[in-house]
Amino acid sequence: xxxxITAVEVHDVRFPTAAAGDGSDAINRGDYSATYVELVTDxxxxxxxxxxxxxxGRGNELxxxxxxxxAHHVVGRSMAEIVAEPVAFxxxxxxxxxxxxxxxxxxxxxxxxxALVNAVWDLRAKLDQKPLWRLLxxxxxxxxxxxxxxxxxxxxxxxxxxxxxxxxxxxxWSERLAQVEQSGFPSYTTxxxxxxxxxxxxxxxxxxAYAEGWRAxxxxxxxxxDDDVRRARIIREExxxxxxxxxxxxxxxxxxxxxxxxxxxxxFDPYWIEEPTHADDVLGHARIARAVxxxxxxxxxxxxGEVAANRVIFKQLMQADAIGVCQIDACRIAGVNExxxxxxxxxxxxxxxxxxxxxxxxxxxxxxxxxxxxxRVGTSLDGRMVEYVDHLHEHFVDPVRTRGGRYLVPTAPxxxxxxxxxxxxxxxxxxxxxxx
Amino acid sequence: xxxxITAVEVHDVRFPTAAAGDGSDAINRGDYSATYVELVTDxxxxxxxxxxxxxxGRGNELxxxxxxxxAHHVVGRSMAEIVAEPVAFxxxxxxxxxxxxxxxxxxxxxxxxxALVNAVWDLRAKLDQKPLWRLLxxxxxxxxxxxxxxxxxxxxxxxxxxxxxxxxxxxxWSERLAQVEQSGFPSYTTxxxxxxxxxxxxxxxxxxAYAEGWRAxxxxxxxxxDDDVRRARIIREExxxxxxxxxxxxxxxxxxxxxxxxxxxxxFDPYWIEEPTHADDVLGHARIARAVxxxxxxxxxxxxGEVAANRVIFKQLMQADAIGVCQIDACRIAGVNExxxxxxxxxxxxxxxxxxxxxxxxxxxxxxxxxxxxxRVGTSLDGRMVEYVDHLHEHFVDPVRTRGGRYLVPTAPxxxxxxxxxxxxxxxxxxxxxxx
Numbered sequence: 001x002x003x004x005i006t007a008v009e010v011h012d013v014r015f016p017t018a019a020a021g022d023g024s025d026a027i028n029r030g031d032y033s034a035t036y037v038e039l040v041t042d043x044x045x046x047x048x049x050x051x052x053x054x055x056x057g058r059g060n061e062l063x064x065x066x067x068x069x070x071a072h073h074v075v076g077r078s079m080a081e082i083v084a085e086p087v088a089f090x091x092x093x094x095x096x097x098x099x100x101x102x103x104x105x106x107x108x109x110x111x112x113x114x115a116l117v118n119a120v121w122d123l124r125a126k127l128d129q130k131p132l133w134r135l136l137x138x139x140x141x142x143x144x145x146x147x148x149x150x151x152x153x154x155x156x157x158x159x160x161x162x163x164x165x166x167x168x169x170x171x172x173w174s175e176r177l178a179q180v181e182q183s184g185f186p187s188y189t190t191x192x193x194x195x196x197x198x199x200x201x202x203x204x205x206x207x208x209a210y211a212e213g214w215r216a217x218x219x220x221x222x223x224x225x226d227d228d229v230r231r232a233r234i235i236r237e238e239x240x241x242x243x244x245x246x247x248x249x250x251x252x253x254x255x256x257x258x259x260x261x262x263x264x265x266x267x268f269d270p271y272w273i274e275e276p277t278h279a280d281d282v283l284g285h286a287r288i289a290r291a292v293x294x295x296x297x298x299x300x301x302x303x304x305g306e307v308a309a310n311r312v313i314f315k316q317l318m319q320a321d322a323i324g325v326c327q328i329d330a331c332r333i334a335g336v337n338e339x340x341x342x343x344x345x346x347x348x349x350x351x352x353x354x355x356x357x358x359x360x361x362x363x364x365x366x367x368x369x370x371x372x373x374x375x376r377v378g379t380s381l382d383g384r385m386v387e388y389v390d391h392l393h394e395h396f397v398d399p400v401r402t403r404g405g406r407y408l409v410p411t412a413p414x415x416x417x418x419x420x421x422x423x424x425x426x427x428x429x430x431x432x433x434x435x436x
Numbered sequence: 437x438x439x440x441i442t443a444v445e446v447h448d449v450r451f452p453t454a455a456a457g458d459g460s461d462a463i464n465r466g467d468y469s470a471t472y473v474e475l476v477t478d479x480x481x482x483x484x485x486x487x488x489x490x491x492x493g494r495g496n497e498l499x500x501x502x503x504x505x506x507a508h509h510v511v512g513r514s515m516a517e518i519v520a521e522p523v524a525f526x527x528x529x530x531x532x533x534x535x536x537x538x539x540x541x542x543x544x545x546x547x548x549x550x551a552l553v554n555a556v557w558d559l560r561a562k563l564d565q566k567p568l569w570r571l572l573x574x575x576x577x578x579x580x581x582x583x584x585x586x587x588x589x590x591x592x593x594x595x596x597x598x599x600x601x602x603x604x605x606x607x608x609w610s611e612r613l614a615q616v617e618q619s620g621f622p623s624y625t626t627x628x629x630x631x632x633x634x635x636x637x638x639x640x641x642x643x644x645a646y647a648e649g650w651r652a653x654x655x656x657x658x659x660x661x662d663d664d665v666r667r668a669r670i671i672r673e674e675x676x677x678x679x680x681x682x683x684x685x686x687x688x689x690x691x692x693x694x695x696x697x698x699x700x701x702x703x704f705d706p707y708w709i710e711e712p713t714h715a716d717d718v719l720g721h722a723r724i725a726r727a728v729x730x731x732x733x734x735x736x737x738x739x740x741g742e743v744a745a746n747r748v749i750f751k752q753l754m755q756a757d758a759i760g761v762c763q764i765d766a767c768r769i770a771g772v773n774e775x776x777x778x779x780x781x782x783x784x785x786x787x788x789x790x791x792x793x794x795x796x797x798x799x800x801x802x803x804x805x806x807x808x809x810x811x812r813v814g815t816s817l818d819g820r821m822v823e824y825v826d827h828l829h830e831h832f833v834d835p836v837r838t839r840g841g842r843y844l845v846p847t848a849p850x851x852x853x854x855x856x857x858x859x860x861x862x863x864x865x866x867x868x869x870x871x872x
Contacts, residue, residue, distance in 0.1 A: 018534075029533040056537035058505055062544060065501055069494055097465040098454075101492035104687070104715065104743060107543025108498060152714040155691040155723075251540070255591040278588040279540065280748045282718055283755055287591075307540060309745075312716045319719055 003043035003127065004078040008071035008116070011036040012064045013419065014057055014429040015360065015392055028250065029196075030056030032392060033429070034360045035063035035112065036419055037119045039074070049123025050418040053111040053331040054359040060429065066112030069099060074116055079127065082120060086147040090117065090337045094149075106309035110334055117335025118365070122415035132336070132415040133371040137173070141166040148341045149311075156315045162344045169376035176375050184406030185370055186216075186381060187388040188246065190358055193219030193235060202231055206238040213404035216244035216271070216385055222252035225261050232268040241269070248274040251307070255284040259291040266296045272303040272325050279307035285322035303327050305342075306356035310334070314342045318349040325383070329356045330365035336415075339369055347377045358389035363400045364416035367407045395423035439479035439563065440514040444507035444552070447472040448500045449855065450493060450865040451796065451828055464686065465632075466492030468828060469865070470796045471499035471548065472855055473555045475510070485559025486854040489551040489767040490795040495544075496865065502548030505535060510552055515563065518556060522583040526553065526773045530585075542745035546770055553771025554801070558851035568772070568851040569807040573609070577602040580812075584777045585747075592751045598780045605812035612811050620842030621806055622652075622817060623824040624682065626794055629655030629671060638667055642674040649840035652680035652707070652821055658688035661697050668704040677705070684710040687743070691720040695727040702732045708739040708761050715743035721758035739763055741778075742792035746770070750778045754785040761819070765792045766801035772851075775805055783813045794825035799836045800852035803843045831859035 014033040033056065039049035053063050073092040082089045093113045094105055103109045125132040136144070145163050192205040202219075209217060219235055221228040228247075235245055247270045253261060258276035265273075273292055277284045289302040301324025308314050310333050317323045326346040328339055346353050353373045355366035363386070370386045378384065386407055393399035396419055398412040410416050427434045450469040469492065475485035489499055509528040518525045529549045530541055539545040561568040572580070581599050628641040638655075645653060655671055657664040664683075672681055683706045689697060694712035701709075709728055713720045725738040737760025744750050746769050753759045762782045764775055782789050789809045791802035799822070806822045814820065822843055829835035833856055834848040846852050863870045 028537060030537065031534065056534045058532070058534035059502075059538040059545065062498060062501055062505065062538055065498055066495075066544070069498065096494070098467065098492045098494035101464060101466065102495040102498055102544050102547065106716070106745065107545060108502070108538050109495065109543060111538065152690055152717065152720075154693075155720065254588055257590075278748045280542070280716075280745065281588065281752065283752045284588075284591065284748075309542060309716065312714045312720075316717065316719045 002078070002080060003041040003046060004076065005039050005049075005074055006042050007040040008067065008074055009038040009040065010064050010067045011424050012060050012429045013424055013427045014060060014435065015427055016434065017391070018057065028056055032360045033057050033060040034419070035060055035067060035115050036424060037067055037115045039119045039123050041123070047123060047126035047414070049119040049126070051115045051117070051119025051122055051335070051415070052361060052417060052419070053115040054362055055111070062108045063112045063115070066108050067115055070096070070109070070112055070116060074120070079124060083124065086337060087149045090149055090334065093117065094334055105312070105334070110310060111332055113334040114331040117337060118331060118415060118417060121336040122417050126414040129413045131368065131410050131412060133368040133375070133410070136336075136368075136372040137375040144340065147337050148344065149337065150341070152312050153315045153341060153345065156319060157345050157348050161348060165344060165347050165377060169379055172379065173375055176379065180371060180374060181409050184403060184408050185367065185374070185386055186384060187386045187402065187405060187407050188216035188218060188244065189214045189405070190218040190248075190387055190389050192217050193231060195220045195223050199231065199234060203234050203238060206235050210239055210243070215242070215405060216246065218246040218248055218274070218387070220250065221247045221261070221265065222249040225264060228261070229264055232265055236268045244271040246270060246272050246274060246303070249276050251275045251278050253277050255281065255287055258288045262288070262292050262300070263295055266292070266300060270296070270300050272301050274303040274327070275307070276302060279304065280309070280313065282313065282316040282320050282322055285317060286320040289322050289324065301325055303354065305329060307332065311338050311341045311345070315345060318345055318351055323351060325354050326351045327354055327356045328366070328369060330362060330369060343369070343373050343377050352383035353378055354383070354385050355387065357387040358391065360392050361396060361417060361419070363388060363393065364396050364398070367400055367410060368415060371409060395419055438514070438516060439477040439482060440512065441475050441485075441510055442478050443476040444503065444510055445474040445476065446500050446503045447860050448496050448865045449860055449863045450496060450871065451863055452870065453827070454493065464492055468796045469493050469496040470855070471496055471503060471551050472860060473503055473551045475555045475559050477559070483559060483562035483850070485555040485562070487551045487553070487555025487558055487771070487851070488797060488853060488855070489547040490798055491547070498544045499548045499551070502544050503551055506532070506545075506548055506552060510556070515560060519560065522773060523585045526585055526770065529553065530770055541748070541770070546746060547768055549770040550767040553773060554767060554851060554853060557772040558853050562850040565849045567804065567846050567849060569804040569811070569846070572772075572804075572808040573811040580776065583773050584780065585773065586777070588748050589751045589777060589781065592755060593781050593784050597784060601780060601783050601813060605815055608815065609811055612815065616807060616810060617845050620839055620844050621803065621810070621822060622820060623822045623838065623841060623843050624652035624654055624680065625650045625841070626654040626684075626823055626825050628653050629667060631656045631659050635667065635670060639670050639674060642671050646675055646679070651678070651841060652682065654682040654684055654710070654823070656686065657683045657697070657701065658685040661700060664697070665700055668701055672704045680707040682706060682708050682710060682739070685712050687711045687714050689713050691717065691723055694724050698724070698728050698736070699731055702728070702736060706732070706736050708737050710739040710763070711743070712738060715740065716745070716749065718749065718752040718756050718758055721753060722756040725758050725760065737761055739790065741765060743768065747774050747777045747781070751781060754781055754787055759787060761790050762787045763790055763792045764802070764805060766798060766805060779805070779809050779813050788819035789814055790819070790821050791823065793823040794827065796828050797832060797853060797855070799824060799829065800832050800834070803836055803846060804851060807845060831855055
């Protein structure tokens, strides 16, 4: 921990996925991209820290520029100093007296903060020679609490409440670890039902996923409702009554429209409806949650979080009883520290964490968060699943591994966020060979 | 209206205001800056469109880059096409299938959209040879309604409700115009009580402002509470019991902290408490609003909006009865079209509009919005005031003019958003003479 960060290097890495229709939904059609950050230290042959935020193609140059704008808060810091005063470090990024204006704590500047903060945690875990989930799960309660900024969420959770949750998390820790190391962590697949896929492709992919062992699958909705109904029927036919079917509207509906459409889609017994309306609409989500609960006889809940801007939005979603599933994203909010605050609030409010993944490297990131949550905070697998999308893992040094619809526990030191040098060079935008 | 936009030029303009302590508050200390956009057309010697978004210094390069990322949606468009399908044009910017991810509809990308959309409205008003307020106030109801994207706010206001409000706004239109042309539009000053100012400067500035005719003044709070109390006492002593004193915490408090601090500050009879907590915290604002109403016997209300990310946040603030004053900003949300939606919701929910100003050029912008609201939507001056800060007006071709604490009605064609070429060159960052 005696190393000092001497430089921040940022790479604009983009994968040309838009043409294939992969990842298409009601509002996005992207070239999956990463604003990829490397922290260089004075530690000689020691590790570099790797972090990134995920974007959808155009705009990745903005998050890259935001990393450069924030880098002066990181360069020159020693890891010892960051570990000693984690919130002071975190706030140097999130509360910069000038940059804060172009957020605050949201969008481009906050996503860039997430890339940097995650890179710091990756570096720390590599220096400790532990995978991030283990580093976090083994930290003393006091240190975890000290890593969370309770500013603006103290009306929902206090440091004392967080400490009590984390202390209790030590009970049964090793049994849970043995369990997850043996059986893996539950997941679900989103690869079967993108809006860009024709019906026969949806049917074939669903059948294949079921054969591979997946018993929870997510489809995109938010197209013309008759099309959504038809595709839901295909998938439900293929997976039978017992497997879970989740639906994701990617924010395209208005509040009343969401309720009206769910009145038709409940026929297919959805386990959740994800992003039924605008990501900022806490009150709208709360209304929809009450409506779908009634429509489904309590079987369907509302899920959201992948586009929730920060811990204050998550706080309200929980205070308003607007979500039954909390879909943290590892790099839209400001990195591990802010994710910790959301995981702790979710535990207090009794909302299961089902992280958002897919994109580039999101599966690699969130497996650590889900396992930490299981070991030390949520302490249950009930209703917990990590999203899984089988895209772009080959570009990572320590890619996710799955077996029978479950994530295997990562063992390499760090946050699994290190991208292969060759991939960075090949997909560098706009000058890499893939884009020339 | 036959012109076509042929180029978007963007300038990073920054004024070195941080050193003076002007504009300092609980969380910001900025070099007031503009991401300044010029729309060039094929109209020969005809006007160019001018728009900008305001930032606080560092980060202005990000909003400039975001304008460049969005510009392809604007270049090549004819004004006739934009006027014929205003929401289609607006959504081309706000719902870009790749750029949306780095918002959505918030922060850097949304502010850049605001600069571009406002530049289009400035161009339109110049082509029509009308000040923007008049262009808007004279538009047929159907055309105003057609300019608003009701997506994600239809649970709060429908197109029919908006039309009814705008139709009713024609009644008494010319009497209100005569009144405001004669007497000006009410305003208040924020120049007396920045946190960076020592007590004697606060007292002297308050006395001077009172002598100049101001009967409504705003102070910053959010420092140590004893300091806030002391400065509130100074200002209230100077202005007497009848003048209005507003307080602005710039989001620094937690929810319970805001309520506790207001229990002390109500002694000085604040007219409103502005930004008492995090800008995204709708439920927190609602709790604070109920508390200060009780604490003040109904005399104090909550105000916010300058950092509200978009119409969905404003919608919820109104649905939750969280604000008694709606402080629209002209360029944080996506320009005139989105501001129209907020003004219409405010009318429906009975919340007076008191626009946020100051910074660079915000006074120039919002006077048009306030006057339009008065003439055609809110139709009352009751509780309406435009913020006024006496900074940086000299850099505008058509600067605001005030008399006795009131804005005089602007008469030049356009949105008063055109900056002097000399100022743009002199304060260009980082290469202008002011920064070299």
